Amino acid sequence: MINQFVFVLFNGLASGMAFFLVAAGLTWVFGILKILNLAHGAFFMLGAYIAYTIGGASPSSLWTFIGVALLAAIAIGIMGLVTDKFVLGRLRNVDYHYVLIATFGLMLFCEGVAKAIWGSDYYSVMPPPEVDTAVKIGSSYISLYTILVIVIGLAAFAVLELIMNRMWAGKIMRAVANDPWMAGTIGINVPMVLMLSVVASFALAGFAGGILVPNQTLSVHVGSSFILYAFLAVVIGGLGSIRGTFVACILLGLVESANATFLPEYGGIAVYVLLAVFLIARPQGLFPPQGAL
Amino acid sequence: MTDASWTRSGQTASFTDQYLLSAFGAVLVVLLFFAPELVNPGLLFIIGMTLIQSVFALSWNLLFGYTGLASFGHAGFYAIGAYFTGASLRYGFPLPFVVTLLVAGILGALVAYGIGIVALKRLTGIFLAVLTVALTEALGKIIGFTPALGEQDGLGNIPRPIINLGVTCLDLTHSNAYYRFLLIACLLIIGGLWWVIHSRLGRTFRAIREDADRARFIGIDVARYRVISFMISGGTAALAGALSAPWTRIVTLDQVNWLASTQPMLNSLLGGFTSFWGPVVGSVVFTSINYWTRNYPGLSEMLVGGVLVVIILVAPTGVLGILGKLRARLLKGGRA
Numbered sequence: 001m002i003n004q005f006v007f008v009l010f011n012g013l014a015s016g017m018a019f020f021l022v023a024a025g026l027t028w029v030f031g032i033l034k035i036l037n038l039a040h041g042a043f044f045m046l047g048a049y050i051a052y053t054i055g056g057a058s059p060s061s062l063w064t065f066i067g068v069a070l071l072a073a074i075a076i077g078i079m080g081l082v083t084d085k086f087v088l089g090r091l092r093n094v095d096y097h098y099v100l101i102a103t104f105g106l107m108l109f110c111e112g113v114a115k116a117i118w119g120s121d122y123y124s125v126m127p128p129p130e131v132d133t134a135v136k137i138g139s140s141y142i143s144l145y146t147i148l149v150i151v152i153g154l155a156a157f158a159v160l161e162l163i164m165n166r167m168w169a170g171k172i173m174r175a176v177a178n179d180p181w182m183a184g185t186i187g188i189n190v191p192m193v194l195m196l197s198v199v200a201s202f203a204l205a206g207f208a209g210g211i212l213v214p215n216q217t218l219s220v221h222v223g224s225s226f227i228l229y230a231f232l233a234v235v236i237g238g239l240g241s242i243r244g245t246f247v248a249c250i251l252l253g254l255v256e257s258a259n260a261t262f263l264p265e266y267g268g269i270a271v272y273v274l275l276a277v278f279l280i281a282r283p284q285g286l287f288p289p290q291g292a293l
Numbered sequence: 294m295t296d297a298s299w300t301r302s303g304q305t306a307s308f309t310d311q312y313l314l315s316a317f318g319a320v321l322v323v324l325l326f327f328a329p330e331l332v333n334p335g336l337l338f339i340i341g342m343t344l345i346q347s348v349f350a351l352s353w354n355l356l357f358g359y360t361g362l363a364s365f366g367h368a369g370f371y372a373i374g375a376y377f378t379g380a381s382l383r384y385g386f387p388l389p390f391v392v393t394l395l396v397a398g399i400l401g402a403l404v405a406y407g408i409g410i411v412a413l414k415r416l417t418g419i420f421l422a423v424l425t426v427a428l429t430e431a432l433g434k435i436i437g438f439t440p441a442l443g444e445q446d447g448l449g450n451i452p453r454p455i456i457n458l459g460v461t462c463l464d465l466t467h468s469n470a471y472y473r474f475l476l477i478a479c480l481l482i483i484g485g486l487w488w489v490i491h492s493r494l495g496r497t498f499r500a501i502r503e504d505a506d507r508a509r510f511i512g513i514d515v516a517r518y519r520v521i522s523f524m525i526s527g528g529t530a531a532l533a534g535a536l537s538a539p540w541t542r543i544v545t546l547d548q549v550n551w552l553a554s555t556q557p558m559l560n561s562l563l564g565g566f567t568s569f570w571g572p573v574v575g576s577v578v579f580t581s582i583n584y585w586t587r588n589y590p591g592l593s594e595m596l597v598g599g600v601l602v603v604i605i606l607v608a609p610t611g612v613l614g615i616l617g618k619l620r621a622r623l624l625k626g627g628r629a
Contacts, residue, residue: 036419090606097363098605100422101562104555105601112594120590224552228430235423266438272431279424280411 003140008257010137014146016253017153018212023230023237023245024156025204031240032177032197034096035088038103040205041227042110043079047072047209048218049118051125055210058126062148065128069210073203080202084195092194114220127214145214152211156204157246164242173197177240229256232271236278238285247286325476329469338540341472343580344479345537346560350572351486352529353557358566359490360522361502362413366425368553369432370401370527372544374534376436379448379544384441390454390465394478394535401531402524409520426551433549447545451538471539478536482529483573489525490569498522530557559597562604565611574612 026040055068087106091099126132131144164170175183176193184190208226216222229252236251237244252271259270278285324331328340349371356362374397380386381393388396412424436442443449453471456463465471489495497518500508505515538544547553556579557572564575579597586593608615 036422087602087606096419097357098609100363100365100419101558102602102605104558105598105605108594108598109602110598112591112596112598115591115594116589117591228426228551231423232427235420239419269431269434269438272427272434275424275427279420283420 003138004261006138007140007142008254008261010142010146010150011260012254012257013250014149014253015256016250017150018208018215019226019229019233019252020153020246020249021149021156021208021211022205022226023233023249024160024242025201025208026227026230027234027237027240027242027245028160028204029197029201030234031242032173033088033092033194034240035091035099035103036096036231036234037088037201038100039083039106039110040103040201040230041223042107042114043076043202043223044205044209044226045114045220045223046079046110047076047206048213048222049114049209050075050206051210051213052123052218055125057123059128062128062130066211069207072210073207076206076209077199077203079206080199081195083202084198088198089191089195111220118220120220123218125213125218149211149215157242160242229271232275236275236285238288241285241287244285244287322480326473329472334468337468337472339580339584341475341540342537343576344475345533345540346556346576346580347573348479348482348536349530349533350557350560350564350576351483351569352526352533354561354566354572355486355490355498355529356522356526357558358561358571359495359502360498360519361505362519362523363422363558364425364523364526364554365422365551365558366427366429366554367526367530367557368549368551369425369429370405370530371534371537371553372429372432372436372549373401373404374398374531374536375538375544375548376442376448376534377531378535379451379538380442382451382454382539383448390456393454394532397535398528398532401534402528404531405524405527406520408527409523413516413519413523426554429549429551429554433546436549437546443544445546447543447547449543451542451544453539453542465539475536475540482532486529487569494518494521559601562601562609562611563597565613567610568613568617571611571613578612 022041022044026037029035029037029040051068051072054071055064059065059068083106087102088099091102127143127145127148131148134141134143135147136142162170164174172183172188172193175186176188176190180190183193212226216225229249233245233248233252234240237246237248252274255270255274256268260267263270325340325344329337332340349367352370353364353367356364356367377397377400378393381388382390386393408425408428412421437444453466453468455465463470463474465474490498497508497513500511500513501515501518509515534548560575560579561572562575563578564573565571582596582600583593586596604611608618610617
């Protein structure tokens with residue numbers, strides 16, 4: 001029994017951190033621009049494909065693996081710059097429906113590009129050799145790669161929290177998120193801050209793509225499974241709150257993993273129950289960001 | 294004097310316009326009716342799907358274009374209709390086919406009512422978008438666990454119905470016969486939606502879309518009318534699904550995910566959500582793009598996605614909006 005709990009705990013944490021890596025960029029852009037970027041999952045997928053193309057199917061070491069993920073982050077960040085210039089930047093002051101639909105169009109476009117370049121074949125990528133083993137915890141085996149994902153997720157959360165709460169850049173971002181007009185009058189370059197937020201969010205998506213490729217087979221649909229959980233986490237966490245999204249991701253990961261272990265014949269249903277409970281009992285989310293929305 | 298003749302010529306123009314449009318519509322309906330004799334079965338299938346997609350898109354646009362609410366999980370309703378009809382034909386429920394269709398529509402409307410009373414009072418906007426996506430995914434999971442509904446493989450071998458009219462039987466097993474039934478059913482549903490939108494109810498919906506707060510001030514029960522709009526929309530989407538099951542003869546899980554939900558959205562925006570016929574035009578354009586790009590992997594997504602982004606950026610009123618603007622400019626140019 002205890003073994004099963006250890007297993008559920010580690011798996012849950014690992015998928016929770018995987019969701020968080022994808023959701024972090026989503027919630028960041030949501031908090032600052034009030035945009036729900038439906039194309040986020042597609043850019044995550046492009047990041048995974050780019051990492052696969054640069055790094056190949058079996059990365060030679062842990063550091064090349066992380067380096068490749070960072071390159072993917074840079075590539076997707078540049079795409080974010082272009083997207084912001086041509087699409088998102090022009091939709092700053094329109095009804096959110098149009099933004100949702102435009103980002104949806106972007107998502108389709110990216111999927112088309114991926115299909116045209118990489119075809120509809122499935123690829124699989126190995127974890128780097130250092131973490132391609134399992135360790136024994138109690139009497140259950142946990143893959144080291146799983147622990148790596150957990151560590152990277154925690155590190156990403158720590159960095160984002162530091163930036164948001166302790167650093168000058170985060171204070172400017174919160175000022176812009178709360179009141180762009182006032183932020184502009186005190187001399188903050190608001191369009192620049194918004195653009196940098198978009199680029200950071202896209203870069204996060206690309207990085208997540210690079211880190212999470214070994215988790216599953218790579219295909220055009222790789223984004224959609226993660227992005228759905230990311231949406232749920234953003235809603236449960238309180239729209240735009242990084243801390244809330246983090247807690248929601250862990251919660252979703254644990255619920256999903258417990259569901260898969262104890263009720264395998266109804267896999268994937270418990271998270272929707274969780275969502276329904278939250279929407280009815282606490283529609284504002286776990287940590288609703290103050291002043292925003 | 295110039296002014297008077299101006300107005301009169303303008304009126305005559307719009308009168309002739311309407312006349313021309315009606316004539317065009319009538320010719321189109323006649324052509325559609327004789328389509329089985331004019332085109333090959335493959336193309337006929339696509340025409341039938343376009344009709345169903347038009348109804349589906351119109352149902353979504355009633356919600357978005359006329360009430361200002363966006364459902365991102367409309368495929369759920371379509372799937373309810375399709376699976377219900379599919380199962381009822383496959384397992385031979387003792388229900389006349391027309392009743393099956395009606396029950397499917399009512400089922401969709403009831404589910405919409407359930408979601409509506411929970412969600413529409415508090416959750417508009419992004420919450421509604423995420424909630425509808427999640428509910429549709431949950432429905433897909435539930436169908437995936439139900440052996441009677443074919444789990445992951447879908448519900449295949451759906452027979453086409455024979456309608457017993459008492460005196461005579463209407464045999465719809467042949468695809469040409471079912472196509473004609475489909476055409477008439479779609480025209481009736483489209484007529485019904487036209488009536489709803491141009492009635493007092495439709496004006497109430499539009500008042501809510503324009504400004505929910507002001508609508509409340511003049512005494513409109515906004516939450517109630519939102520739920521009503523959601524119910525009509527969900528019921529119509531379920532009807533579209535119900536009509537599709539005997540036409541495609543297989544219902545699969547591909548029809549119950551959030552990507553399928555975006556089909557009516559694409560069609561409405563492509564054609565133009567501000568006009569009644571926009572979603573129909575969009576369905577035709579979309580099907581044509583898909584048909585012509587079917588041999589190039591990725592191209593159709595690129596085209597459709599790109600067109601969608603460009604439409605939102607330059608012409609949020611869609612194809613019909615662009616045509617209207619062009620026409621206005623041409624007429625103005627002609628007069629000047």
